[in-house]
Amino acid sequence: MTSIVKSIIGSFQGFPIDPFLLAVLAILVPGIIIFLIMAVNALIAVYFERKVSAFMQDRLGPMEVGIFGFKGGKRFWGGIGQTFADAIKLLSKEDIIPNDADKFLMMMAPFIIFTGAFLTFIGLPISDSLVISNFNIGIFYIIAMSSVGVIGIILAGWSSNNKWSLYGAMRAAAQMISYEIPIALSLILVVLVSGHLDIHGIVQWQADNRWFILHSPFAALGFIIYFVSVVAETNRTPFDIPEAESELVAGWMTEYSGFRWALFFLSEYANMLIVAFVASIVFLGGWLSPFQLIDLPFIDILPESWLILDGTVFGIFWMFVKAIILIFCMMWFRWTFPRLRVDQLMYVCWKIFIPFALANVILISIWELIF
Amino acid sequence: MSEYFIEIVNGVKTFLTGMKMTLKHYNNKEDLVATLQYPHEKWPIPERNIGFENSEYNLIRSRLHVDIDDCIGCLQCEKVCPVDCITIDTIKPPKGTDVDFGITSLDTQKKMLVTRFSIDMSECMYCNLCAYPCPEECIYMVGGPNEHKHEIDYEFSQYKRDGLIYEFAEPTDAQFAEVGGEAYVESRQSQKQKLEDGANLEGVFEEEKKVLVTEESEKSAQEEEDSGLTLAVFNDVGDKPARGVAKKAFQAAKRGNMNYIAMADYVASAVDDAGKSSPEMTAAIGVIKNYKDEAVTEEPSAPIVADSVGDVIEVASSNVAEFDVKSLNAIEDKMSRGIAKKAFTAAKRENLDVNGKIDAIKLALNEAEKMTRDIDALLSSFFKSSEPTVEVNPVAPVSEASLFDIKLLNDIEDKMVRGSAKKVYMAGKRGNRSTLEVVADIRKELVGSGMMDDDIDNLLNELG
Numbered sequence: 001m002t003s004i005v006k007s008i009i010g011s012f013q014g015f016p017i018d019p020f021l022l023a024v025l026a027i028l029v030p031g032i033i034i035f036l037i038m039a040v041n042a043l044i045a046v047y048f049e050r051k052v053s054a055f056m057q058d059r060l061g062p063m064e065v066g067i068f069g070f071k072g073g074k075r076f077w078g079g080i081g082q083t084f085a086d087a088i089k090l091l092s093k094e095d096i097i098p099n100d101a102d103k104f105l106m107m108m109a110p111f112i113i114f115t116g117a118f119l120t121f122i123g124l125p126i127s128d129s130l131v132i133s134n135f136n137i138g139i140f141y142i143i144a145m146s147s148v149g150v151i152g153i154i155l156a157g158w159s160s161n162n163k164w165s166l167y168g169a170m171r172a173a174a175q176m177i178s179y180e181i182p183i184a185l186s187l188i189l190v191v192l193v194s195g196h197l198d199i200h201g202i203v204q205w206q207a208d209n210r211w212f213i214l215h216s217p218f219a220a221l222g223f224i225i226y227f228v229s230v231v232a233e234t235n236r237t238p239f240d241i242p243e244a245e246s247e248l249v250a251g252w253m254t255e256y257s258g259f260r261w262a263l264f265f266l267s268e269y270a271n272m273l274i275v276a277f278v279a280s281i282v283f284l285g286g287w288l289s290p291f292q293l294i295d296l297p298f299i300d301i302l303p304e305s306w307l308i309l310d311g312t313v314f315g316i317f318w319m320f321v322k323a324i325i326l327i328f329c330m331m332w333f334r335w336t337f338p339r340l341r342v343d344q345l346m347y348v349c350w351k352i353f354i355p356f357a358l359a360n361v362i363l364i365s366i367w368e369l370i371f
Numbered sequence: 372m373s374e375y376f377i378e379i380v381n382g383v384k385t386f387l388t389g390m391k392m393t394l395k396h397y398n399n400k401e402d403l404v405a406t407l408q409y410p411h412e413k414w415p416i417p418e419r420n421i422g423f424e425n426s427e428y429n430l431i432r433s434r435l436h437v438d439i440d441d442c443i444g445c446l447q448c449e450k451v452c453p454v455d456c457i458t459i460d461t462i463k464p465p466k467g468t469d470v471d472f473g474i475t476s477l478d479t480q481k482k483m484l485v486t487r488f489s490i491d492m493s494e495c496m497y498c499n500l501c502a503y504p505c506p507e508e509c510i511y512m513v514g515g516p517n518e519h520k521h522e523i524d525y526e527f528s529q530y531k532r533d534g535l536i537y538e539f540a541e542p543t544d545a546q547f548a549e550v551g552g553e554a555y556v557e558s559r560q561s562q563k564q565k566l567e568d569g570a571n572l573e574g575v576f577e578e579e580k581k582v583l584v585t586e587e588s589e590k591s592a593q594e595e596e597d598s599g600l601t602l603a604v605f606n607d608v609g610d611k612p613a614r615g616v617a618k619k620a621f622q623a624a625k626r627g628n629m630n631y632i633a634m635a636d637y638v639a640s641a642v643d644d645a646g647k648s649s650p651e652m653t654a655a656i657g658v659i660k661n662y663k664d665e666a667v668t669e670e671p672s673a674p675i676v677a678d679s680v681g682d683v684i685e686v687a688s689s690n691v692a693e694f695d696v697k698s699l700n701a702i703e704d705k706m707s708r709g710i711a712k713k714a715f716t717a718a719k720r721e722n723l724d725v726n727g728k729i730d731a732i733k734l735a736l737n738e739a740e741k742m743t744r745d746i747d748a749l750l751s752s753f754f755k756s757s758e759p760t761v762e763v764n765p766v767a768p769v770s771e772a773s774l775f776d777i778k779l780l781n782d783i784e785d786k787m788v789r790g791s792a793k794k795v796y797m798a799g800k801r802g803n804r805s806t807l808e809v810v811a812d813i814r815k816e817l818v819g820s821g822m823m824d825d826d827i828d829n830l831l832n833e834l835g
Contacts, residue, residue: 056393060406336393337386352379 003134004030030132034121042269047083049331051076056335090265093258098161101255105159110256110263113152117267120145120274125199127287127315138199139191142278143184146233149267150176153242153252156264160255168251171342172235172242178349179232179239185357186222186229189364190282193219203286211285218364223283225353225360230275231330232345234268238337239345272327280322287315434513435490435501436521437539441475441509444485448501448510456494457501460487464550475507484550488540493532544745545704571777572793605655613652616645621659635660699732702746710739711746774799775806775834782830788822810834 002010008026047062054061062079070080097103123141125131135141150173157169190212191197194205206212213223232239243251253264280286340348396403407414444461461483464470472481502511513521529535547556605617620641624634635656642648642656699715702708714735718728729750736742777796783789792813799809810831817823 052397055397058396058403058405060404060408063408332390332393332397336389351375 002129003131004033005133030122031118034118034132037121037126037273038117038266038270041273042266043083043087045269045272045327046086046265047080048327049334050082052328052331053335056332087262090262091259095258095260096255098255100161102159102161105155106255107260109152109156109159110260110267111152112155113149114263114267116145116148116152117270117274119148121270123199124274124277125203125281125287126277126319128203128312129200130312130316131199134200135198137197139187139197139202139278139282142274143180143187146271146274147176147180149271156256157252160252162255164248164250164254165252168242168244168248168254172252175235175239175242175345175349176233178346179229179353182225182229182349182353182357183233185354185361186226187278187282188361189219189222192361192365193368199281199286203281203288206285207288211283211288213283216364216367218360218367219283221356222360222364223279225357226283227279227326227329229349229353230279231333232349234271234275234330236272236330237334238340240339241342241345244339272330273323276323276326276330277319279326280319284322287312287319289314289318434492434527435495435537436511436513436517437488437490438476438509438520439485439488439539440473441477441507442485442488442540443475443479443481443507444483445506447504447506451500451504453498453500454494454496456491458487458489458491459485460555461485462547462550462552462555468551470549475509477507479507484542484546484552485540486542486547486552486555487538489536489538491536492527493535544743548743568797572790572797605652613642613645613649617642617652617655631659702749704743707736707739707743707746710735774804774809779830779834783827785822788817788827791816791820791822792827806834 005026008029009022012022012025051061053059060075060078062082065079065081065085067081067084071078097106120142122132123135123138123145125134153172153176154169157165157167157172160166190202193212193215194202196202196205202212209215212219214220235242242248243253248254253261256264444459446459446461449455449457449459463483472484474480497512499512502508505511511517511520527535544556547553605614605621617638620638621634624637638659639648639653639656642652699708699711702711711732714732715728718731721727723731733742733747733750736746774796777793777800780789780792780796783792795813795816796809799812804812814823814828814831817827
């Protein structure tokens, strides 16, 4: 199993190149790739979100801004250039830091949150062997890195020297730490069954057997628990109490503007993409084609990969299709449900998800013993 | 315990209900969308009925409109308007003249020229009183029963408040001339001039003027390129550097206003010098040599001037090329245009130079009594442009008679000082004074008010 870093280093093996330079190259290239993915994802996802929300509320959403004179159609592609214009506006805005704020921490916080999202991408494959670096503890690494963001949020809330920010940060910390438990417990199911912490191994197991969500009813329940908890982990409605507009202005982001706020936004949408990727890798077969599930009668006539649309290139396609469907579901949640109260939020986590997830772990072990 | 599970089941149920609801709205958007894309779409005006017969009353009072072709200038609407928002000016033709203004759609003979018909909609109170006395039924509220006459306009959106003053009468200068309204035109133009002078004093509009100038020059440059031979002849030449050399030489020759034979020789020598000659190139040069168009026969004098005098005349002689039959198309009146063109071709046949041609045209127009202010201005503009020293270098020769340009005063940084300097300048201009006198006046004024400093002193020294 190769990775991007390995192939970069390997391709320079015959050349007399300074090892230091090689290291810089091996760091820069994946870094730029990750940043591009995050930026493009944010641009597209924000537009997608605005359109989905508009349609669900019987509006039209952005309809006026085009790109290079292309204004899109009458409905979905109507304001295709809107997020580009917004991004330019954000980047050219003044960077305001309040007088009484803890300036150093306040400037640091967005970068810590951004780093959390950024580092997660290192272990996250986009397709078969298209991964920056392949760990043998991939799942563990992703869980660990996605909780780095909490530190940034607490820092942002504390350093802003603002009631709303601090309230928001405290709520975010409580919520994110609580919901990490059901997430970890439902990801453990796949580790238990497949015997791999390594992401490539997990997908390979699914290729050999079947998609993990179809493994047993407990796995399906695990998927539901994971997906709902993940919505809470990314602070999205209906679990958006940390930045509840009607109560806390904008929560821990209240005092931020311009580029730093853009970093928050970037990492929020990057986190959405990350959790959607992880869900599709662990439960929905990752880069495997869904046609593998169907037993096609004429599969012997043509080369298999023709019909199934499998392989590295199609792997990217399937990964993104699955991720986009899941992201659409998250947007769908957001524009359907009202915000939960703080106690309801904790009730759902501690009294429903954690007991069910624990029971799930035990029951799936028994299932494995029996079958 | 059972309550706990019932709650979970209820939660899942309501969850699914909500999701179904939003998905329905997401899919079913065609007929549910509430957004109106305002500037592109507009709500229709609702029909209103205030209890009278629909056909007899203008129910929707939206905006006044005048069918100016039907207006006879009776001033009834102006008199009846309670808020005086209608202003009408008319000119009667002098007695004895026989001018036909046409008839209205109700078969009334029009007897005067309506020179101005303006309605200030920011003052209008929508009483509709002006519509009743009109004998020709030419002023009315748009929309409603008048929908077939004029489309409804309920927004009145304008970028400036002036935009709400709607002008309906826009007579042409020819029409003015017909009824002997020169005095009116003059007074209107002097008013315009005053406004412009005021704007000049304040230092606004300078940028706009500059933009206008560049646009005009671009246009003339384009026209020049369009006429006659272009660089396209060299496009057959395959060798790129050779093409470049040839094109450069061609452009230089064109700027020097050589005739085509001289041009071809010049290009050929340039190509030979660069050692780039080829069969295609010789063919292209041959095309130039044999090229004939009217421009050459029209101005046999132009290349000679270009050869004898240096760079200064070059620009001027390219201006000469601009004066041809086409530039006479700017004359509006058909008759006078015809006379002018006839005179032009006659002058061309006699091989007169540009000034001679203009003189001939002027003479012909005067004989036919068709000379107007506009035509005179148009012709003199060409006349001027053929005097090279004035055109090329307006600043250097400080002649006693001509005054320096007011734009030169813009170098003064302080707004106050600039304003007072310009005021003195305008006064001097009105008094027909020379540059030296005006500069002395400005100096006196500034020293008197204590606004003089070294920079301005230097500037004034340069001017005078």
